[in-house]
Amino acid sequence: MRGTLLVLLALLVAPFAHAIAPTRMPTPELQARYERLIHNFRCMQCQDESLANSPVSLAADMRRQIRQMLLAGDTDQQIRHFFVSRYGYFILFKPPFAWRTAWLWLTPGVLLGVGALSAVWVIRRRAALVTRESGDEDESFDDGLTGPGKHS
Amino acid sequence: MIPELGQFALILALLLAALQALFGIVGPALGRERWTAAVTPAVAGQFVMVATSMGCLIASFVANDFSVAYVAENSNSALPLFYRVAALWGAHAGSLILWIFLLSCWTVAAAVGTARLPRNFAARVLGVLGTISFGFILYTLLTSNPFLRLSPPWADGQGLNPILQDPGLAAHPPVLYTGYVGLAVAYAFAGAALLEGRLDREWARWTRPWATSAWAFLTCGIALGSWWAYYTLGWGGFWFWDPVENASFMPWLMGTALIHSLAVTEKRGLFKSWTLLLAVLGFSLSLVGTFLVRSGVLISVHSFAVSPGRGEFILTFLVIMIGAALALYAWRAPQMQSEAGFEFSARESFLLFNNILLVTACGTVFAGEMAPIISNALGLGKLSVGPPYFNPTFLVSMLPLLVLVPLGMHARWKRGGLGGRGRALLVALGAAAVIGCAVAFGVFTGAGILSPVSMTLGAWIIIASLLDPIDRLRRRIAIPRAVLGMTIAHIGLGIFVFSMTAVQAFTAERDVALTIGSSVRDGGYTFHFQGIGPIQGPDYGGTDATMVVTHEGKPVAVMHPAKRDYWVQHIATTHSAITIHGGSNILVALGQSLGDGRWSFRLQVRPLVLYIWIGALIMAGGGLLAITDRRYRLSQSAAKEAAALLAGGDAR
Amino acid sequence: MIRYFVPLGVFAAVVVLLALAIHQAPRKDLVPSPLIGKPAPSFALPSLADPNVKVTSAALRGHWYLLNVWGTWCISCRIESPELLAIAHTGVVPLIGLDWKDSRAEALAYLHQKGNPYQQVAFDPGGLEAIQWGVYGAPETFIVNPQGIIVYKYIGPITPRAWAHDILPRLPAGQASGS
Numbered sequence: 001m002r003g004t005l006l007v008l009l010a011l012l013v014a015p016f017a018h019a020i021a022p023t024r025m026p027t028p029e030l031q032a033r034y035e036r037l038i039h040n041f042r043c044m045q046c047q048d049e050s051l052a053n054s055p056v057s058l059a060a061d062m063r064r065q066i067r068q069m070l071l072a073g074d075t076d077q078q079i080r081h082f083f084v085s086r087y088g089y090f091i092l093f094k095p096p097f098a099w100r101t102a103w104l105w106l107t108p109g110v111l112l113g114v115g116a117l118s119a120v121w122v123i124r125r126r127a128a129l130v131t132r133e134s135g136d137e138d139e140s141f142d143d144g145l146t147g148p149g150k151h152s
Numbered sequence: 153m154i155p156e157l158g159q160f161a162l163i164l165a166l167l168l169a170a171l172q173a174l175f176g177i178v179g180p181a182l183g184r185e186r187w188t189a190a191v192t193p194a195v196a197g198q199f200v201m202v203a204t205s206m207g208c209l210i211a212s213f214v215a216n217d218f219s220v221a222y223v224a225e226n227s228n229s230a231l232p233l234f235y236r237v238a239a240l241w242g243a244h245a246g247s248l249i250l251w252i253f254l255l256s257c258w259t260v261a262a263a264v265g266t267a268r269l270p271r272n273f274a275a276r277v278l279g280v281l282g283t284i285s286f287g288f289i290l291y292t293l294l295t296s297n298p299f300l301r302l303s304p305p306w307a308d309g310q311g312l313n314p315i316l317q318d319p320g321l322a323a324h325p326p327v328l329y330t331g332y333v334g335l336a337v338a339y340a341f342a343g344a345a346l347l348e349g350r351l352d353r354e355w356a357r358w359t360r361p362w363a364t365s366a367w368a369f370l371t372c373g374i375a376l377g378s379w380w381a382y383y384t385l386g387w388g389g390f391w392f393w394d395p396v397e398n399a400s401f402m403p404w405l406m407g408t409a410l411i412h413s414l415a416v417t418e419k420r421g422l423f424k425s426w427t428l429l430l431a432v433l434g435f436s437l438s439l440v441g442t443f444l445v446r447s448g449v450l451i452s453v454h455s456f457a458v459s460p461g462r463g464e465f466i467l468t469f470l471v472i473m474i475g476a477a478l479a480l481y482a483w484r485a486p487q488m489q490s491e492a493g494f495e496f497s498a499r500e501s502f503l504l505f506n507n508i509l510l511v512t513a514c515g516t517v518f519a520g521e522m523a524p525i526i527s528n529a530l531g532l533g534k535l536s537v538g539p540p541y542f543n544p545t546f547l548v549s550m551l552p553l554l555v556l557v558p559l560g561m562h563a564r565w566k567r568g569g570l571g572g573r574g575r576a577l578l579v580a581l582g583a584a585a586v587i588g589c590a591v592a593f594g595v596f597t598g599a600g601i602l603s604p605v606s607m608t609l610g611a612w613i614i615i616a617s618l619l620d621p622i623d624r625l626r627r628r629i630a631i632p633r634a635v636l637g638m639t640i641a642h643i644g645l646g647i648f649v650f651s652m653t654a655v656q657a658f659t660a661e662r663d664v665a666l667t668i669g670s671s672v673r674d675g676g677y678t679f680h681f682q683g684i685g686p687i688q689g690p691d692y693g694g695t696d697a698t699m700v701v702t703h704e705g706k707p708v709a710v711m712h713p714a715k716r717d718y719w720v721q722h723i724a725t726t727h728s729a730i731t732i733h734g735g736s737n738i739l740v741a742l743g744q745s746l747g748d749g750r751w752s753f754r755l756q757v758r759p760l761v762l763y764i765w766i767g768a769l770i771m772a773g774g775g776l777l778a779i780t781d782r783r784y785r786l787s788q789s790a791a792k793e794a795a796a797l798l799a800g801g802d803a804r
Numbered sequence: 805m806i807r808y809f810v811p812l813g814v815f816a817a818v819v820v821l822l823a824l825a826i827h828q829a830p831r832k833d834l835v836p837s838p839l840i841g842k843p844a845p846s847f848a849l850p851s852l853a854d855p856n857v858k859v860t861s862a863a864l865r866g867h868w869y870l871l872n873v874w875g876t877w878c879i880s881c882r883i884e885s886p887e888l889l890a891i892a893h894t895g896v897v898p899l900i901g902l903d904w905k906d907s908r909a910e911a912l913a914y915l916h917q918k919g920n921p922y923q924q925v926a927f928d929p930g931g932l933e934a935i936q937w938g939v940y941g942a943p944e945t946f947i948v949n950p951q952g953i954i955v956y957k958y959i960g961p962i963t964p965r966a967w968a969h970d971i972l973p974r975l976p977a978g979q980a981s982g983s
Contacts (some may be wrong), residue, residue: 093538
């Protein structure tokens with residue numbers, strides 16, 4: 001009974017307790033891979049935290065699973081596939097580049113492309129409107145922002 | 153009694169907001185001068201009522217009135233006075249009261265600030281602000297009333313979430329909301345211009361101080377939030393691309409674009425539709441952010457409690473406020489085109505790219521923010537988007553922008569060219585490159601390509617910003633506050649970029665298991681675990697460890713990471729110990745006992761991290777300085793002229 | 805002139821999506837399982853009652869069964885316990901328990917006290933077996949067909965309504981009894 005109570009309390013406490021888990025892998029390369037992997041998976045219970053930072057026991061189990069797989073010689077790709085095939089894409093912080101998510105990854109490029117094209121179009125039009133005769137706009141309006149070429 | 157008074161005051165405020173909106177928008181439209189004149193009293197009245205309401209809620213917290221449900225849920229008699237007041241904005245309903253109060257403050261400020269502007273225009277501005285007030289107060293009264301009573305009253309409160317019991321909590325929401333809400337004023341100025349069907353350079357001059365001050369507060373608010381997260385959560389991260397963080401970042405990006413676009417409109421009468429759109433979108437994103445956080449469609453550690461009813465109300469409100477504004481924009485903006493021109497290398501050109509790149513960045517963050525919601529809503533499966541998406545995509549638009557900053561600030565208006573500063577800029581770039589590479593490769597280890605490039609850009613921005621002031625000093629010309637402010641703000645940006653690169657690229661982090669008396673090395677420092685023991689506070693108990701840090705033999709600090717157990721709420725929190733040393737931050741967080749006298753710790757060394765927030769604050773400071781420039785002090789000369797005319801008229 | 809309507813158009817699309825999202829919100833925390841339609845993980849776990857006896861997926865081949873993930877620490881599991889006993893009583897489908905992250909003694913005491921609805925109980929104190937099933941909370945219940953394929957996953961405590969609407973119709977007994 002007391003044991004149950006303690007476990008229950010631990011679970012109430014857990015959400016704000018630490019996920020500090022010193023883990024030693026045999027080689028620095030494996031250590032680096034381990035660190036990277038646990039930061040790139042989402043904890044399925046505390047869904048806003050990575051496995052590295054989540055205090056719940058599920059996260060600890062998943063970290064152990066990753067450790068085991070790394071020691072068994074699995075590649076990062078295989079480890080990722082293991083979790084995605086059981087939990088779905090949601091477990092990755094980095095949305096995959098698949099048909100369903102292509103629009104997300106292409107958004108910055110598309111926006112940039114559209115923006116650049118419209119900028120060029122606008123600048124062309126405005127450059128044609130600049131008349132050679134007239135001086136700089138509004139001599140009397142000195143906001144001091146015109147730099148050394150202009151007297152103030 | 154007091155809570156009822158508070159609620160009653162809020163209802164009166166609702167009525168006054170309705171009148172404010174009605175008189176402000178319909179008055180000028182129908183040419184009714186008396187209605188137009190009635191707007192300012194309505195503003196004053198609404199402020200009095202809102203302040204009263206807020207005061208009543210504060211009083212309930214201070215007096216530990218646990219018959220009020222909201223107080224009982226968020227406070228507790230063991231809570232120190234400071235946090236009892238701050239608990240007001242600890243949850244949904246109270247934070248709305250804060251929103252409404254700040255909106256009322258900004259409205260009063262706007263009323264004062266527009267006192268010398270054309271009456272119809274000023275009325276319209278206040279009228280638009282009135283509609284926003286009306287919507288928020290109605291929402292609060294209907295779905296999130298903080299004055300509801302509990303029957304029977306609780307003997308004591310549930311207490312404030314311990315993570316929120318921190319000075320950072322007290323400051324972050326008010327400052328952030330001041331910025332969030334402040335963008336409403338720029339939105340109102342844009343709305344007034346759209347309602348009038350007219351926009352000129354004067355309008356831009358009037359609007360600039362409001363946009364810039366809101367932006368400055370938003371900058372400070374976001375910086376505070378980031379600092380608080382770093383300091384409180386124990387992971388030492390300062391930005392997580394968390395949905396709620398993004399919700400405040402998007403208005404900021406639009407706000408930055410807005411203040412720059414306003415410069416073009418003021419100077420040359422160009423970019424009118426851009427400026428209008430940015431003003432509308434900036435506040436719209438504030439509203440969308442408010443929706444996302446309170447509707448339950450987001451997954452976030454920050455999210456407020458879920459309730460679909462709340463979500464639907466705000467969505468309706470969004471449709472009305474943003475939809476109307478954008479429809480008005482689509483109708484009226486085409487009529488506001490100007491025919492001025494500029495060359496390819498002119499400042500206008502740079503600022504055009506500035507607008508585009510910031511909008512692209514904002515659009516990208518928006519896409520990432522909405523992707524999980526869209527994917528879920530369309531049945532495409534459950535998606536998650538985190539830093540591995542945001543970081544690279546944000547850089548795609550931001551790096552080009554950083555390159556443009558040093559050049560753009562020297563480009564001449566209209567004619568283009570760098571005004572003879574081309575060589576100086578090149579030399580500056582060279583110097584910056586030397587600094588960037590020296591730091592990236594010399595001071596730290598493990599640099600790739602991105603870090604020296606990014607550091608170079610940061611340094612280049614700083615040096616380039618100094619060129620103009622130095623030149624003016626040499627030639628003994630005055631430096632107007634607007635120029636000084638701009639310089640300072642850009643220097644702040646450079647500092648921010650430089651230090652952020654350092655933190656992102658060169659942070660050393662390790663989890664270790666130590667027994668008392670043992671040491672470990674990390675990031676160039678040695679950590680010696682000296683001891684551990686129990687501690688106690690007003691509403692908590694816990695454990696406190698002693699860690700001695702040295703750097704190459706020389707003592708640096710004695711740190712005390714701790715863990716606290718809050719009895720009332722049955723929550724344990726971590727209080728990581730943070731030390732500053734030579735611009736770096738050393739962070740030690742206590743884990744748990746691993747048995748056999750071993751304890752786990754997380755050690756982090758983060759170089760230059762403090763300058764991230766210092767840089768941000770300098771940016772905000774520069775902005776605030778710029779708006780104190782003489783030319784924004786409204787129409788003082790015009791007022792004198794008018795007075796002289798009147799005096800002349802009387803003498804006749 | 806059309807380009808001035810673009811912001812309004814984009815906004816309209818966003819509103820539609822947000823409206824859809826609100827209506828989905830209450831169940832938004834449930835992550836759909838990608839294992840539906842895939843073979844269940846094969847397992848050979850010690851039984852709760854006797855560590856020397858194995859609960860194996862091989863032995864369960866050829867039968868429909870429900871795999872119910874539970875733990876004595878899980879409050880919702882206690883809520884679902886009477887319903888599980890009722891299901892066991894009907895004899896429609898055997899319940900196989902997966903005792904997750906628990907203490908053997910506690911679990912045995914719990915079953916003794918509350919009643920044991922399970923035909924067999926596999927013991928997974930380490931939690932690695934549950935990960936194989938994509939478990940991320942308790943209680944969760946999987947329907948497995950005789951070919952060893954996971955047909956359905958129910959998340960949360962099984963209520964009488966959930967049994968009648970979501971689980972029974974997917975079993976041959978439910979389909980045979982006509983609808």
